[in-house]
Amino acid sequence: MTTPSAPADPALVERIAERGESLRRRIAERTDRDVTVVCVTKAHPPAVAAAALAAGFRDLGENYAQELRDKAAPVAEVAEALGSAPVRWHFIGRLQTNKVRLIAPAVSLWESVDRASLASQIAGRAPGAAVLVQLDLAGLPDRGGCPPDEAPELVARCRELGLDVRGLMGVGPPGDPELARPGFRRLVAMADDLGLPERSIGMSADLDVAVDEGATIVRVGSALVGPRPPRT
Numbered sequence: 001m002t003t004p005s006a007p008a009d010p011a012l013v014e015r016i017a018e019r020g021e022s023l024r025r026r027i028a029e030r031t032d033r034d035v036t037v038v039c040v041t042k043a044h045p046p047a048v049a050a051a052a053l054a055a056g057f058r059d060l061g062e063n064y065a066q067e068l069r070d071k072a073a074p075v076a077e078v079a080e081a082l083g084s085a086p087v088r089w090h091f092i093g094r095l096q097t098n099k100v101r102l103i104a105p106a107v108s109l110w111e112s113v114d115r116a117s118l119a120s121q122i123a124g125r126a127p128g129a130a131v132l133v134q135l136d137l138a139g140l141p142d143r144g145g146c147p148p149d150e151a152p153e154l155v156a157r158c159r160e161l162g163l164d165v166r167g168l169m170g171v172g173p174p175g176d177p178e179l180a181r182p183g184f185r186r187l188v189a190m191a192d193d194l195g196l197p198e199r200s201i202g203m204s205a206d207l208d209v210a211v212d213e214g215a216t217i218v219r220v221g222s223a224l225v226g227p228r229p230p231r232t
């Protein structure tokens with residue numbers, strides 16, 4: 001056995017656990033639904049993902065393929081050392097088709113499927129994988145997502161490819177959280193129409209709005225693990 005390369009720092013574990021507790025209370029005050037909190041550890045070192053695990057999080061989110069590839073093994077070692085269940089990695093970032101193979105063994109839920117070519121690559125590398133179709137809610141070029149009008153067709157395509165489409169994902173616009181409400185509402189209505197149970201909406205800034213509008217998954221980074229260090 002190798003020593004875990006990222007031992008969990010007790011002070012950090014406690015801080016994340018406390019924030020997680022208050023976040024869960026905040027969600028429970030607004031809804032009776034089960035809401036999965038994905039702890040987004042992107043741009044943080046493996047030690048932060050390890051601390052999130054030790055604080056009780058099983059669902060971790062990453063945006064960058066290379067980074068997830070590098071983190072998966074050390075974090076899996078920590079999970080084993082803690083005797084905890086394996087991590088469920090959510091891939092939530094823009095993804096080039098040629099990076100799918102790097103992370104296919106690690107990803108539990110592909111949240112950012114926004115085009116047929118990506119769906120087809122995932123279906124090839126991870127047959128039957130669980131996916132969300134990402135909608136472009138903010139109209140921002142760097143956020144990814146397919147135009148909402150095209151989502152039903154993409155959902156159908158994913159199903160033809162044998163993927164397990166669980167729901168829809170969307171990123172709200174920056175600024176006032178209220179600005180996210182119409183897009184979240186549209187996404188939830190569309191998920192209802194398509195018979196899809198999961199709605200991954202809401203981040204640190206707009207999660208209250210997302211929960212009120214029907215989120216079943218929220219993706220929370222800075223409110224749990226603190227500000228992201230600059231990418232190197």
Ligand SMILES: *Cc1c(COP(=O)(O)O)cnc(C)c1O
Nearest residue numbers: 040063092203204219220221222
């Ligand atoms: C970074 C990111 C998050 C988490 O953002 P915070 O503001 O730190 O909560 C959630 N979803 C996506 C798609 C992200 O890129």
